[in-house]
Amino acid sequence: MSTSLPAPPKHKPIQCGGECYCAICGVPFGGYIYQNNNQVRGRQPCPTLKGAKIGYNPRNLGGWDKTAWVRGIYFVGYLPDEDETIMSGKARLVAEGVIELYPDDKRNETIPSEYDYECYRLSEDKITVHPFHWPCLEILARILNPKAVDPVLHIDASELDSSFSSLSNSYTGLELLTGANKRHGKP
Numbered sequence: 635m636s637t638s639l640p641a642p643p644k645h646k647p648i649q650c651g652g653e654c655y656c657a658i659c660g661v662p663f664g665g666y667i668y669q670n671n672n673q674v675r676g677r678q679p680c681p682t683l684k685g686a687k688i689g690y691n692p693r694n695l696g697g698w699d700k701t702a703w704v705r706g707i708y709f710v711g712y713l714p715d716e717d718e719t720i721m722s723g724k725a726r727l728v729a730e731g732v733i734e735l736y737p738d739d740k741r742n743e744t745i746p747s748e749y750d751y752e753c754y755r756l757s758e759d760k761i762t763v764h765p766f767h768w769p770c771l772e773i774l775a776r777i778l779n780p781k782a783v784d785p786v787l788h789i790d791a792s793e794l795d796s797s798f799s800s801l802s803n804s805y806t807g808l809e810l811l812t813g814a815n816k817r818h819g820k821p
């Protein structure tokens with residue numbers, strides 16, 4: 635009797651922080667933003683933050699189909715050795731800190747598998763990538779190019795990645811300086 639081992643994943647997983655946020659809208663990719671079926675039905679407690687229940691009931695937002703886009707992750711990054719900007723196809727968070735590219739999405743074939751990838755954090759040995767939701771990119775593109783037929787085609791991926799990189803070096807999202815720390819919570 636022969637046993638066959640499962641085929642190795644086509645792409646290496648991409649590392650990210652315990653919480654990882656869209657570089658454009660700032661919403662986290664993790665499923666905990668929504669209650670699961672057991673939590674909706676009261677069979678399982680919802681997670682809490684500082685004592686308050688967190689997680690939206692997906693039924694209140696139109697159901698799982700209408701909220702699926704929040705879990706679809708795409709990313710841009712720059713390969714210094716090849717002086718090339720990459721833009722991925724669809725990916726998803728499969729475990730805390732682990733994003734997997736969909737093997738069936740042909741756009742992911744342009745992502746070289748010889749490198750290790752990590753969201754947001756700058757490092758010597760990994761390629762830094764910036765994750766986002768595709769609808770967020772479409773909205774950004776529409777604002778920048780309101781009259782274009784397909785505004786996303788007018789987005790320069792290299793410039794976009796460069797803008798993200800200039801604000802990047804935390805492990806979970808962009809570092810936007812709002813002055814909030816200096817104000818210590820005062821208006």
Ligand SMILES: [Zn+2]
Binds near residue numbers: 656657658660766770
């Ligand atoms: Zn987003």
